[in-house]
Amino acid sequence: MAGRFLRLTLGHLTREWPYKLDQILASPDDLATPRSLHPAFYGSFDWHSCVHGWWQVMRLCRLFPHLPEVQAVDALADGTLTQEAIMGECMSLDRPMAAAFERPYGWGWLLALHDELAFRPARPWAKALAPLAERIADRLAAYLPRLCYPVRSGKHDNTAFALVHALRWARRRRADLALLIEERATGWFGGDRAARPWEPSGEDFLSPTLCEAMLMREVGGERFAGWLAAFMPDPFGDDMRALTSPATVTDRTDGRLAHMDGLNLSRAWCWFSLAPFLPLPERIRDIASIHLGSALPHLADDYMGEHWLATFAVLALTADDGHVAA
Template sequence: MLESDEDLLPPRALHPMFFGSFDWHSCVHGWWLLLRLARLYPDLATSAATRELAASTFSADKVATEVAWFLRPSARGFERPYGWAWLLALHHEARHHGFGAVLDPLAAIIARGFHGYLPALTYPIRTGAHANTGFALCLIAPWARANDPALLALMAARAEAWFGGDKDAQAWEPDGDAFLSPTLVEALAMARLHGQGFADWFAAFLPEAGGRRPASLFTPAEVSDRTDGKIAHLDGLNLSRAWCWRGISAALAGGEAAMADVAEAHLAASLPHIAGDYAGAHWLASFALLALAGDDES
């Protein structure tokens, strides 16, 4: 939202750390991708270049400009909750590289936003895209566990209030432009926030999962046009479902081999297509890494 003519500036002026990858949140999780790859594969040819670029990008003055944007009253809902969640995931990863402290002020702003937003959200958002509540909870759980026990407790309480009584999910999905499964990200959020009672909850939530029903959850989405930015979301759906199925399987006692097979099928459907047209190339690699290597709680 622009408040005056003075706000009509190029993205690199308004967001000096997070510009150049189509939108703010894609820049944020693009950085998460680069830093996580550099940590997982320190000998990768690009890892040294990543650290050099991060050292010049994550600076106090640039963080101050980003913070100033979020302090504007009109920015209350800016990138909420998707970009917020990715920022905390990036902050969590950046600490492994020595860049966490410089991002602390921005992470504090985002965490304060979640403390206010979650209690005010009477109903969860179950869309298959950016506004999804369950995905945000999944993504920020590692950060909250390490940095903000009060936020973690709030997340668990809100997840129980929103999802605790859900049973016999019908899984009317996928939407035509979804990159998230509302059913599976809800289940993964409950696995991460209510681990001890998750198996019983899941048995009521998807009682026929052992028979691969509802079938839509076990069948990779078909992507008809990867040059269309919305239809290309469906590759992200396949990748994020693979991440969810692996996380859900790990949370169930003894694991579920069938779920692992489903995750592999979803990976196979979309992993070969993360590069190519910019409609997907600017963001799909982050979801591919989630599916393949997980985050710090996968």
């Protein structure tokens, strides 16, 4: 399965077209091709999908270093994740009116990619990516104090999902940013009780309820079990039924409706990760497995899912800590 995922993602990391730009044009001079604007992350339909596609292949190469596809990934990284290309990405990020570019979803994934690359210090990739990671960390540090309310959507602007990745990165490199994330997360979510999720929305690929719990797991330490018990007093009750059955996908050629496959995969990631802290953890893992199984056969049904779904499958299958789920 890991080899299949690697081959699938290698097929689109450098596929420039079709591509969805996230750009505000400040002048006619800003019109350019994806490769000109993003010399490292120009494939996979959009910037964030290319970034987390790289995270996916790098995690799989770390977990399965003897797969024959690893050599192809390394060669592609040597030619793509270069200092020159990353400085081009920094220049793109520094453009006028690009302050909110990919905030916060792409920011979280870029930091996760930098974290993953650091597991292979003998290769030059983490060092090359560091200037872009630091720029994004600086932007996050400036943004969070101004964010009065967390974004509780099920799409790219979800605050909690991005901060799960950002906090893991910051704890290894930026104690000030880690403390800020912990403080903001506690202030936003620490008093939440008895969740009654009105989910999913029709184009979600994240669960706001479960992503919040994931962030509080990262923040809470020994206090998390008590917080979760108050937040989900009965994970099998009627109030939580919306989160325990897979969402229905009606059209996998429609990029937004195909989000439902991603929702099922991201729920699986959350349920696997939260299971040790909930009553009847094996039953929770069964719920996670059902969600995972509903989406795994459809990762490559159409390019609207193919360019990103395998990342969320890997997130779920590695149970979010780098260990392959049973």
